[in-house]
Each structure stands twice: as C-alpha cells, then as structure tokens.
Amino acid sequence: MADVTLTNVRKQFGTFVALENLDIEIKSGEFVALLGPSGCGKSTTLRMLAGLEFPTSGDISIDGRVVNDVAPGKRDIAMVFQSYALYPHMSVAENIAYPLKKRGVSAADRKVAVQKAAELLQLEPLLDRKPKQLSGGQQQRVALGRALVREPKVFLLDEPLSNLDAKLRSYMRAELIELHRRLGKTMIYVTHDQLEAMTMANRIAVMHGGKLQQFDTPDAVYNRPANRFVASFIGTPSMNQLEGQLDGALFHVAGHSIPLDRTRFADDLGTGDYALGVRPEFVAIGDGELPAKIRLVENTGHEQIVTLELTDGTRLLARTDAARRLDVGQNVQIGFHPDAIHLFAPGEEGPRLNKNDAASVIPMRSR
The missing domain is CATH 3.40.50.300 (P-loop containing nucleotide triphosphate hydrolases)
Structure with a gap:
C-alpha cells in the first residue's frame, strides 16, 4: 500500500x-x-x-x-x-x-x-x-x-x-x-x-x-457541497437552486418569501442576490406556502419525480412516494424542510454559506 x-x-x-x-x-x-x-x-x-x-x-x-x-x-x-x-x-x-x-x-x-x-x-x-x-x-x-x-x-x-x-x-x-x-x-x-x-x-x-x-x-x-457546481453535479436528480434575494431572515423568490433560520448560515451575509438550494427529497408537496403548478410527473416505480413550476416560471423537482396521486396541471403549495436549506453565493462556483449544522446529518435518502 x-x-x-x-x-x-x-x-x-x-x-x-x-x-x-x-x-x-x-x-x-x-x-x-x-x-x-x-x-x-x-x-x-x-x-x-x-x-x-x-x-x-x-x-x-x-x-x-x-x-x-x-x-x-x-x-x-x-x-x-x-x-x-x-x-x-x-x-x-x-x-x-x-x-x-x-x-x-x-x-x-x-x-x-x-x-x-x-x-x-x-x-x-x-x-x-x-x-x-x-x-x-x-x-x-x-x-x-x-x-x-x-x-x-x-x-x-x-x-x-x-x-x-x-x-x-x-x-x-x-x-x-x-x-x-x-x-x-x-x-x-x-x-x-x-x-x-x-x-x-x-x-x-x-x-x-x-x-x-x-x-x-x-x-x-x-x-455539504462546497459550492453550486458540486451541488448541481452530485445527486440524481441534482439539487434545486433557486435564484432570489436575501433580506434579513427572508429569502424572496417568485414574489413570495421563505423564512430562514439565520443561525444556520454565515454571520456576515448581507442583503442581496443569493441562491437557495434544496434537494428534491426535501421539497414537500402540499405542505408549505409557496404556490406552484405540477408540470410533469415521472413514475420510476418506487417513487415519483415531480417537475414543479413557480409563478415566475422557475422550475424545480420534488421526489415523492409512487403511490401518491398527483396530476399534471394541478395547483399545489410547496415547502422546504428547514434543516435541508442551503444558501450559495452567486455564480457557477458560488460557495455554500451554511455553517456545519443540522444539514450535515440529513440522511441521503436519494441514494
């Protein structure tokens, strides 16, 4: 050796x-x-x-x-x-x-x-x-x-x-x-x-x-991907990355606000453009305040991969149980597991801005 x-x-x-x-x-x-x-x-x-x-x-x-x-x-x-x-x-x-x-x-x-x-x-x-x-x-x-x-x-x-x-x-x-x-x-x-x-x-x-x-x-x-490239390259489907603006403890995307626990992120974050990342398995359909429309449902046998569209046209993916009934064109409310949210600086290789917090112990349920 x-x-x-x-x-x-x-x-x-x-x-x-x-x-x-x-x-x-x-x-x-x-x-x-x-x-x-x-x-x-x-x-x-x-x-x-x-x-x-x-x-x-x-x-x-x-x-x-x-x-x-x-x-x-x-x-x-x-x-x-x-x-x-x-x-x-x-x-x-x-x-x-x-x-x-x-x-x-x-x-x-x-x-x-x-x-x-x-x-x-x-x-x-x-x-x-x-x-x-x-x-x-x-x-x-x-x-x-x-x-x-x-x-x-x-x-x-x-x-x-x-x-x-x-x-x-x-x-x-x-x-x-x-x-x-x-x-x-x-x-x-x-x-x-x-x-x-x-x-x-x-x-x-x-x-x-x-x-x-x-x-x-x-x-x-x-x-705990180091940056946006790693987050997008690792995982099938890859991590959703939503472009938006951070203002205090609120992340604004598609005309709506997502509350964040600021203690989980770097202390020196200012107001401005960031990207919010969340794995598809931590997007909850029917449990949240963000309105979306179902655009595609792909049944893989043991699960469904659902393509969702926000009101501004932004698309993201969710994983859900194969037995759940979901219809294309259906309007739903979605939310994100709070401990599964990542923040990234702008740019393709924008670094991840989380502290080493609860996100580090989230089980890798997609693998």
Missing part, C-alpha cells in the same frame, strides 16, 4: 491549462474517485500519476517518493484502461501472465500468480479462452487480473465500467468494492458517473474546469 500526494500540480498543453494547482493527499489503502464532467482534468491527473504525462509544475509523490521524472514501469503502479487493452491472440491466462513474463518471472511462478488472480476474480473456467470469446464483464476481470499479478502499490482505473451495460456495471461495481476490501490497496478511480463514485469511493475528488472543487466523503459532497 502507498500514500499518493499531488502538491500544487499544474498541467498545461500549449496555452491550454488542463489542470491548475491541484493539491490532493490520498491515504494508503483508500479508494478515491476522481469525478467530474468531460474535460475537467480527471483523466489528465490519472495519466500523470501513471507517468504517461508529466506535470508542468508541482510534485507527484507515491509512497513518499517524488516520481515526476520516473518512468511508468518504475512507479510500482498498475493501470486498468477503459478499453481493457487485452491481447486478442493470447489466452486469458497468457494475458494475465504477460506483465510477469516481461519481468522475467519463471513459468512456474507465473502459473501460481495467474491461478491466484483467477481464483480471486472467478476466472478459472476461462483461462484457455481468447478475449473475443468473453463478455464485457469477463474481459474487464481479465484486465483487473493482469493488474493484480503485478502486486503494485497503487491501482489506477480509468473509467473501467463505461463500456458495460447498466446491469453489468452494477455487478462490477460490487465486484470492485469487494476486491478493494480484500486487497486493501490504494485505488484511484476516474469516472464521470457520480453513482459509481458515491457507491464505491471512501472519498471523492470533484473536479471542474481543471480545478478541484471538493475532496471529501460521499456523505459530505452530497449533504
């Missing part, structure tokens, strides 16, 4: 800054997800950890050693790619054993290592097959096996489940969680899928525009 540290890391391609002043410290044995939309810098970060790209400035350390100029093969890491990158002319056993063969490991020791990895990944019946004879999930396990036999200090996984269908992704998520539990190795996992990050990682590094937005536990990024 090994700690991984990125200190003030910057990566620039010509005039384009792909990554700006990234500081992350990953503890030995952690499962960390690098999460964000395309172009946020997560894959660039992984490639620099692997030695496939080099930082423009800053330091990358693995197990206490700065590896900025260390070749990929000497970093004691293993990388699992999105495309699996299996050799089509080799059997499963030969694919798994290939890194050991390159190192000059004896045939007898290679056989033992392959058998051990195959048992761990339930690949024993497949060892004589070629990759084209395998399903996507089986190919993914072979790619993992090839990484496992190297016994690296750090595993790097680059969107390894993105080519699988939804059912297989769910299965492989559970497999990877169990694999991490058994091995106890440091794993760094790149994904754009927040469900993968939330269910698999010990901590999540949320990235956007080449910058780290928040690095914290799944509970914290969901219940």
